[in-house]
Amino acid sequence: MGATHHVAADYFDGYSVVGLVAVVGVLFVAVAFGAGQLLRPTAPTPEKLLTYECGVDPVGEDWAHTQIRYYVYAFLYVIFAIDAIYLFPWATVFAADGFGGTTLVEMFVFIGFLAVGLLYAWKKGVLEWT
Amino acid sequence: MILTAEANGFLSPNGVEIVFLLVGVVTLGAAVITVTTRQLVHAALWLVVALGGLAVEYLLLTAEFIAWVQVLIYVGSVVVLLLFGLMLTRAPIGRSPDADSENRWVALAVALAAAATLVTVVADAFRSTWIDLDRSVQGSPEVTGESLFRHWVLPFEALSVLLLAALVGAITLSRRRGADDAPASPKQER
């Protein structure tokens, strides 16, 4: 089995099986929900349909403004995730012939920049929640 | 699209094309609902469908790596970021008419212009590119990695600088309000 080079026909075969699993999963869930519909009782009462707040009647809306500060984490994550995905194609080739040390250094430079970003965030106190 | 090898799988090349078209229709539909629905969170969820459909399209074009990047980055994190932001700021259940800018026609014009540009450019760029079923998968991580680190190292490194700039920018933007708060809080303590 060649480590890297599969012909595209096998590729379609493989992913069609994966797609079939997804279809099987959807069918399973659909059957489960359908069967559940037949099996279970339905007897709604207004109290039953009330939002659960530990037995007390719900107060106010379900949703409220929250501090936006936590959003910085989301930014951090997306940026680092974009960084991380480049590691995967790199991982498959960096030790191959014709790459080696130079490619390693290239990636270290890439990660280095982002590590600087992480350090910056750390220094700025973004990584502290309280 | 012409696929040159004879069918020896469950999906004949023809099948791939059919699936491609069907998924494309679903994706387009989801995208249209995304921009027309009046419920904010629903729009974000339809966006998931559209992005997922796009990932399947990539997959069908043998762009394996890009497809999973699409799922990992867009479905897995950008949408989560969107939902997180919506939940933090404004996500009531039901319609939110106040979030509608009413610029329907402008939006439509921009969308059409963007679509026309993209279709022209992409169709022009890949007019003579065929998927060869007997050769290796063109979009696999290995092939992507090879071309990336053989030919496109400089843009790759530039990308890291861009990401760093984005990071610093995000932090600065979010910190500015913190700096305004900072003098205020000791006063409160006193």
Place this chain on the structure above:
Amino acid sequence: MSDDAPRSEPSGTASGRRLPGRGLAKGLAVTLRTMTRRSVTDQYPDALPELPPRSRGVIGLFEENCTVCMLCARECPDWCIYIDSHKETVPATTPGGRERSRNVLDRFAIDFALCMYCGICIEVCPFDALFWSPEFEYAEEDILDLTHERDRLREWMWTVPVPPALDPAGEEPKEVAAARKAAERPDPPEQPGTEPGRPGGRGPRREGEA
């Protein structure tokens, strides 16, 4: 373990947490050790629990002793005892004697949905009409059924265990001691030792005791 024992000795508690994750390891060890031991669970419906003799399961009513004095109902902190009664006149036993009136119990109920098992009613009952029983299996589907009426309270009475034997080394109960003293004395002399300075109220009480 062996290498950080001597280290922790001189450094003392100031740098108590040497290895990060040591606490976690300790916790894991504790749970693993517990897993290898026999569990302490009793399989309740199969194996009945051994209850201590003074368990407070349910309250039994010994109706004959009840005089409808209402003390229990009044002392109950959450008012879960319901008593109804009526007065009855008892004809005079001796000709020309006075007719006496007597309270007759109509209803005695305890709502165990309200009861908090404080036992004050039992403590306060002067006539030994209420008792603790260790029975506890009287769950109901309807909360109203947790109000035990007179008959049911009486049924609990037969589950009340005999009181534990007295400690042989312990002090004699007061009433027994008094009775014995009275029996040992051949004839009651005029008690010389009734201390002076005591108010006169003492006399009749002592008579009652004897």
Place this chain on the structure above:
Amino acid sequence: MSDVLEVALRLLAVLAAFLVLPLLVGQAEHKAMAHMQGRLGPMYAGGFHGWAQLIADGVKFAQKEDIVPAGADRRVFQLAPAVALLPYLVVLIVLPVGPNGFVGQVVDAGLFFVLAVMGVGVLGSLMAGWASANKFSLLGGLRTAAQLMAYELPMLLAAASVAMAAGTLSLPLIVEEFEWWWLPWQAVGGLVFFTAGLAELQRPPFDMPVADSEIIFGAYTEYTGLRFALFLLAEYAGIVVLCLLTTVLFLGGWHGPWSDSLGWLWTLLKGTALAFVVIWLRTSYPRLREDQLQRFAWTVLIPLALAQIALTGVVRVVAQ
């Protein structure tokens, strides 16, 4: 035709594994957790030590009324459990169990595929949290999102380290490349991966999003009956996937004595041991606070993972 039959069999096997293995993990959790706390756990259903407890639970769940709160967003609420559950089923097909093609389907970019698809499951929790129209649920959803964003990254980085070591993204090939000395070499990465995976599954001690003592059951508070059962199934299927994946990536999968004939057993044994660790951690460690959780991810796991990548890269290039 035999091709079609074989594929059908594989699909069936994957579905069976998906339905049975989580139940086994769940039952093991019932029992192990009980004994770690000095209890016995369920003892009645099925007779012998309550082995059928989870089946009985399933029967019960199927018969329970399905309540959608009046204020909820009906469609999203009802769809959420499926979104949470399906990714784990899809992922299961590419996990290799034994050598010589003992795997549902070989996917060349398997590792990348698994990581991408597993990340989708969190959308189910987010949908559930938002659509329930419940304050506790929304808080749970927010915490879920925050947790995902903190722990997905160390997971990706640690996985990348293994891909670097093996030079491939195909899961069976990664196991084939495995040598015993990878264990110490990739130990840090393995720890980071497993920890981050636990956090992503919201398992204790990282169960802030469902912290029952403060926000009832987080995003799943309003769920009843079958849909609730599906969420639970998703959690345990997640444990199965995480443990098998960690086995394949860091513990050498089917490698062991007589791996040619008993390879699948080795994979399952290693996975079982990891599942036990998951349960063990749950009983031993208290829940992390939200700020501790975030700090742990950003200041411990990510630097460790980056260090592991540097180590892997240097060793790999120097060793050549």
